[in-house]
Amino acid sequence: xxxxxxxxxxxxxxxxxxxxxxxxxxxxxxxxxxxxxxxxxxxxxxxxxxxxxxxxxxxxxxxxxxxxxxxxxxxxxxxxxxxxxxxxxxxxxxxxxxxxxxxxxxxxxxxxxxxxxxxxxxxxxxxxxxxxxxxxxxxxxxxxxxxxxxxxxxxxxxxxxxxxxxxxxxxxxxxxxxxxxxxxxxxxxxxxxxxxxxxxxxxxxxxxxxxxxxxxxxxxxxxxxxxxxxxxxxxxxxxxxxxxxx
Amino acid sequence: xxxxxxxxxxxxxxxxxxxxxxxxxxxxxxxxxxxxxxxxxxxxxxxxxxxxxxxxxxxxxxxxxxxxxxxxxxxxxxxxxxxxxxxxxxxxxxxxxxxxxxxxxxxxxxxxxxxxxxxxxxxxxxxxxxxxxxxxxxxxxxxxxxxxxxxxxxxxxxxxxxxxxxxxxxxxxxxxxxxxxxxxxxxxxxxxxxxxxxxxxxxxxxxxxxxxxxxxxxxxxxxxxxxxxxxxxxxxxxxxxxxxxxxxxxxxxxxxxxxxxxxxxxxxxxxxxxxxxxxxxxxxxxxxxxxxxxxxxxxxxxxxxxxxxxxxxxxxxxxxxxxxxxxxxxxxxxxxxxxxxxxxxxxxxxxxxxxxxxxxxxxxxxxxxxxxxxxxxxxxxxxxxxxxxxxxxxxxxxxxxxxxxxxxxxxxxxxxxxxxxxxxxxxxxxxx
Numbered sequence: 087x088x089x090x091x092x093x094x095x096x097x098x099x100x101x102x103x104x105x106x107x108x109x110x111x112x113x114x115x116x117x118x119x120x121x122x123x124x125x126x127x128x129x130x131x132x133x134x135x136x137x138x139x140x141x142x143x144x145x146x147x148x149x150x151x152x153x154x155x156x157x158x159x160x161x162x163x164x165x166x167x168x169x170x171x172x173x174x175x176x177x178x179x180x181x182x183x184x185x186x187x188x189x190x191x192x193x194x195x196x197x198x199x200x201x202x203x204x205x206x207x208x209x210x211x212x213x214x215x216x217x218x219x220x221x222x223x224x225x226x227x228x229x230x231x232x233x234x235x236x237x238x239x240x241x242x243x244x245x246x247x248x249x250x251x252x253x254x255x256x257x258x259x260x261x262x263x264x265x266x267x268x269x270x271x272x273x274x275x276x277x278x279x280x281x282x283x284x285x286x287x288x289x290x291x292x293x294x295x296x297x298x299x300x301x302x303x304x305x306x307x308x309x310x311x312x313x314x315x316x317x318x319x320x321x322x323x324x325x326x327x328x329x330x331x332x
Numbered sequence: 333x334x335x336x337x338x339x340x341x342x343x344x345x346x347x348x349x350x351x352x353x354x355x356x357x358x359x360x361x362x363x364x365x366x367x368x369x370x371x372x373x374x375x376x377x378x379x380x381x382x383x384x385x386x387x388x389x390x391x392x393x394x395x396x397x398x399x400x401x402x403x404x405x406x407x408x409x410x411x412x413x414x415x416x417x418x419x420x421x422x423x424x425x426x427x428x429x430x431x432x433x434x435x436x437x438x439x440x441x442x443x444x445x446x447x448x449x450x451x452x453x454x455x456x457x458x459x460x461x462x463x464x465x466x467x468x469x470x471x472x473x474x475x476x477x478x479x480x481x482x483x484x485x486x487x488x489x490x491x492x493x494x495x496x497x498x499x500x501x502x503x504x505x506x507x508x509x510x511x512x513x514x515x516x517x518x519x520x521x522x523x524x525x526x527x528x529x530x531x532x533x534x535x536x537x538x539x540x541x542x543x544x545x546x547x548x549x550x551x552x553x554x555x556x557x558x559x560x561x562x563x564x565x566x567x568x569x570x571x572x573x574x575x576x577x578x579x580x581x582x583x584x585x586x587x588x589x590x591x592x593x594x595x596x597x598x599x600x601x602x603x604x605x606x607x608x609x610x611x612x613x614x615x616x617x618x619x620x621x622x623x624x625x626x627x628x629x630x631x632x633x634x635x636x637x638x639x640x641x642x643x644x645x646x647x648x649x650x651x652x653x654x655x656x657x658x659x660x661x662x663x664x665x666x667x668x669x670x671x672x673x674x675x676x677x678x679x680x681x682x683x684x685x686x687x688x689x690x691x692x693x694x695x696x697x698x699x700x701x702x703x704x705x706x707x708x709x710x711x712x713x714x715x716x717x718x719x720x721x722x723x724x725x726x727x728x729x730x731x732x733x734x735x736x737x738x739x740x741x742x743x744x745x746x747x748x749x750x751x752x753x754x755x756x757x758x759x760x761x762x763x764x
Binding site: 123 | 353356358409
């Protein structure tokens with residue numbers, strides 16, 4: 087039985103991942119904004135086999151409240167083996183282009199809040215010299231594109247932050263996993279019409295997350311073919327990149 | 333869900349449906365124009381799960397378990413949970429679905445709304461008989477707990493109510509105890525309908541499950557294979573493992589692969605493959621043989637197919653079934669899969685529940701347009717004359733007059749139908 091903290095536990099990818107952990111008999115501490123939704127998930131995970139599921143509500147951008155919730159998680163489970171940081175919003179790019187407040191809010195939710203949580207968690211995991219910090223970044227962070235570069239910037243920050251943290255914590259036996267999902271069919275993306283062949287179901291992404299945690303991977307693209315797609319996108323020369331729409 | 337909220341038969345094709353996914357059982361219905369209809373995993377064959385010009389409330393996101401008592405086998409879960417997910421949870425813990433249809437890819441909400449039956453109808457009745465209670469969310473925002481003691485009439489209207497009374501958000505039902513995942517199967521061949529009926533009568537007391545495959549294509553039409561079974565006893569050692577699902581129909585072929593020649597070949601091969609005798613099987617191939625081939629409905633091509641399932645009373649079952657078989661053989665293609673089963677004599681769980689005392693026959697026909705519709709009308713002539721009925725969950729073409737003959741209590745539904753809920757099927761059978 088491992089002790090697992092999930093922040094952003096009501097997201098579809100996090101919930102699908104939690105179900106795999108629950109079926110394996112892991113104990114879980116779920117953090118999200120909506121208490122009722124957390125309760126619904128906790129009951130489900132209990133039926134699926136989790137020996138213990140506790141929850142706490144948190145607005146991740148309430149930086150002052152983060153430490154207390156992390157403390158609560160450690161106390162409830164008696165320590166932590168894995169933390170999965172999975173919260174996020176799909177930014178309204180147009181709104182972010184016309185409003186500094188909207189832009190900053192997206193950066194706070196998708197980057198700064200995760201970095202703040204990791205700052206606290208890293209020190210605790212480092213001191214115990216074991217465990218995994220798994221963080222959901224995005225393929226969008228690999229290269230800024232006109233269609234969602236504010237969200238992409240936030241995820242680029244998370245990718246760089248976790249890369250550095252991975253190097254720092256490697257000597258303490260703590261693995262930091264950067265997860266880069268591509269298009270995933272979830273409530274967060276439900277407004278996007280005409281989902282094509284590149285879209286994956288959250289269950290598939292969740293299975294990839296658990297596998298990557300088990301194997302102590304550093305970076306994982308989910309599904310795998312996004313590694314190829316992003317490699318190509320990253321190396322498109324700027325003169326051409328400026329002329330295409332992505 | 334199938335693409336664009338299609339039904340399993342992919343006929344008739346719904347137009348202009350808005351699909352709204354539901355994710356949380358406590359959230360209100362979306363505020364939108366148009367008639368509403370809950371749509372689970374889209375395994376109803378015709379248009380009872382589609383909503384031309386309206387809104388489909390896609391319930392697969394309501395896929396959480398709520399409580400499971402491993403001592404009593406009482407399970408409460410959200411309405412979008414699939415039977416396959418219940419089996420994954422329950423079988424290792426020693427429990428099994430009380431009743432299951434021939435596919436495990438149905439949702440709990442859909443199983444209630446169609447009051448589904450299975451191979452154990454003669455012993456256990458319909459799924460609805462095992463439902464203890466559920467929550468019904470109506471278009472006026474009210475949530476009603478329905479059971480046999482609370483809101484009993486709304487309960488009876490919603491069980492088998494084809495989604496017309498609102499959205500079922502969660503349900504509680506009883507599972508049955510099993511010792512292991514295996515089935516002790518006894519297979520018998522029969523030469524004609526009379527032999528099938530005799531086998532059914534002889535098996536009813538000793539076998540919890542029975543079903544027959546029936547050849548209605550070849551020169552030896554009328555013959556079949558009778559498969560009766562019980563859950564294996566506790567002292568059974570080491571049965572076969574669950575087969576791995578590996579086949580999948582990836583593309584819809586431009587024309588139906590089911591025609592007279594392939595049907596005859598399949599039916600002959602099937603008959604000769606199944607020899608009489610006993611065997612120990614995993615529950616998957618016994619209950620869900622077609623689930624082993626993903627998207628098998630696509631083999632019928634872009635025009636889709638029509639399923640026809642009727643029940644005829646026992647009194648002259650032999651004559652009615654022989655007449656149906658004659659019509660099918662003279663009508664052209666025959667049917668790829670014909671399934672026969674004798675229902676038990678039990679009071680219906682819901683106002684529009686289909687199962688009733690008699691013998692039921694289920695048939696698949698490739699959609700050849702008017703010729704297929706005409707054939708089904710002729711089959712209806714026989715079923716009406718026999719005093720039988722046709723299953724709404726499989727229907728794509730029934731008209732008002734015959735619907736009312738098949739479901740003489742239909743008017744009892746009307747006070748319970750939610751004014752904002754409807755379906756392609758309901759509008760058709762209500763059309764003046």
